[in-house]
Amino acid sequence: MNSIFFYFVSVYCKLYEFFNRILLFSVFQFQRKNDDEIRPQSVNYHFTRVCNYSCGFCFHTAKTSFMFDLKNAMIGLKMLKQAGMEKINFSGGEPFLPGKGKHLGEMVKYCKQSLKLDSVTIVSNGSMITEGWFKNYGQYLDILAISCDSFDEETNKAIGRGQGTKNHVAQLYKVKKWCSQYNVLFKINTVVNSYNCNENMVEKIKGLNPIRWKVFQCLLIDGENAGPDALRNAEIFYIDNETFERFLKMHEELDCLVPESNVKMQNSYLILDEYMRFLDCRNGSKVPSKSILDIGVENALKFSGFDEAMFKKRGGIYKWSKEAHSLEW
Numbered sequence: 001m002n003s004i005f006f007y008f009v010s011v012y013c014k015l016y017e018f019f020n021r022i023l024l025f026s027v028f029q030f031q032r033k034n035d036d037e038i039r040p041q042s043v044n045y046h047f048t049r050v051c052n053y054s055c056g057f058c059f060h061t062a063k064t065s066f067m068f069d070l071k072n073a074m075i076g077l078k079m080l081k082q083a084g085m086e087k088i089n090f091s092g093g094e095p096f097l098p099g100k101g102k103h104l105g106e107m108v109k110y111c112k113q114s115l116k117l118d119s120v121t122i123v124s125n126g127s128m129i130t131e132g133w134f135k136n137y138g139q140y141l142d143i144l145a146i147s148c149d150s151f152d153e154e155t156n157k158a159i160g161r162g163q164g165t166k167n168h169v170a171q172l173y174k175v176k177k178w179c180s181q182y183n184v185l186f187k188i189n190t191v192v193n194s195y196n197c198n199e200n201m202v203e204k205i206k207g208l209n210p211i212r213w214k215v216f217q218c219l220l221i222d223g224e225n226a227g228p229d230a231l232r233n234a235e236i237f238y239i240d241n242e243t244f245e246r247f248l249k250m251h252e253e254l255d256c257l258v259p260e261s262n263v264k265m266q267n268s269y270l271i272l273d274e275y276m277r278f279l280d281c282r283n284g285s286k287v288p289s290k291s292i293l294d295i296g297v298e299n300a301l302k303f304s305g306f307d308e309a310m311f312k313k314r315g316g317i318y319k320w321s322k323e324a325h326s327l328e329w
Contacts, residue, residue, distance in 0.1 A: 037298070038302075038304065039083070040297060041087065042087040042311070042316055043080055044270060046271065046274060047091075047092070047274055048094070048095065048274060049065070049066075049093045050065055050097055051094040051097070052125075053161055055159055057191060057218050057232065057237040057238075060091075060224060061225065061231040063231065066275065067103075070107065076272075076292055079292055079297050080292070085117065086117060086119065087121065088119070092123075092124075094127070094128060096127075100128065101130070101133045101137075108120050108140045108141050109140045118321050119142045120142050122141065122145065126168070127163060129171075138184050139182070143185040144186060145214070146187070147188075147189045147190070148189070148190060149195070151201060153169055155195055172188075172208075185322060186209075186210050187213070188205065190215050190216065192215060192216065192239060194236065195237065198247075200251075202254060205251070205256065212318075213256045215259050217260070224285075244261060267282055267306065267310060268306075268307050268310040268311040270311075271304075276291045276293055277291050278292075278301060279304070287303075289302075289304060
């Protein structure tokens with residue numbers, strides 16, 4: 001009788017151990033799956049493709065004029081916040097074009113005031129910005145980045161960064177002044193290309209004193225600025241790695257310099273297009289997911305091609321809020 005009892009106890013213990021291992025393995029697999037999931041910590045929302053400039057190397061061209069209304073845009077932005085977004089960067093096209101900046105301003109205000117995002121930023125060519133916009137929305141904006149590829153106005157015109165008689169460089173200095181007045185951090189973006197690769201910008205950048213000077217290598221994207229279906233042909237602007245490195249060497253004394261080669265840039269940005277679709281750039285073109293409004297953020301992220309390791313390696317996480325910088329002053 002005792003032997004039968006101990007036999008069943010032994011079988012029970014073995015079964016308990018067996019099922020416990022299955023449970024632990026399942027928990028491990030679930031945890032590992034969660035660890036592999038992408039969190040949209042920093043998102044670049046290109047909510048419009050329309051632009052008033054015609055930069056020859058543009059890699060997000062005006063293939064459509066579509067733009068979500070504020071109601072749908074805000075639904076998507078809230079979904080991103082719930083999925084883990086901490087920083088939103090609004091871009092285009094030219095983001096200040098729709099409604100003369102009001103559409104953008106209302107999204108900026110919503111993200112900072114209602115969603116309470118840590119960082120709200122904009123990339124713009126600067127041409128449409130007015131002091132009135134800063135008065136209405138400057139308090140909700142952390143960083144404004146202005147694209148400037150040269151301090152020679154003729155070079156800017158040759159690149160296509162200009163409109164009519166407007167002086168791009170003069171507007172850059174105006175925007176810098178307004179950023180200082182209205183407590184918005186100022187940043188400059190430069191695309192190094194065949195037209196500006198020999199220009200020494202050290203003294204000009206020192207004088208403007210941006211918190212960051214993002215320096216990109218001209219990038220070719222099939223269907224955007226390269227290939228038979230593209231609206232631009234950026235091949236004449238393209239530079240090799242050696243030329244890009246020479247430009248960086250010329251400016252290495254600048255502490256604000258943040259270099260981004262094609263290798264660093266291509267897959268390390270979470271790009272959301274005008275339909276709120278993530279764009280996968282891994283194969284040299286932009287392959288869209290379905291809209292996050294249709295399938296949710298988590299499902300759309302699976303098709304983003306996002307290289308999170310490179311995002312962190314290139315310094316994608318930094319002191320990106322006004323509050324973080326004010327603590328240093």
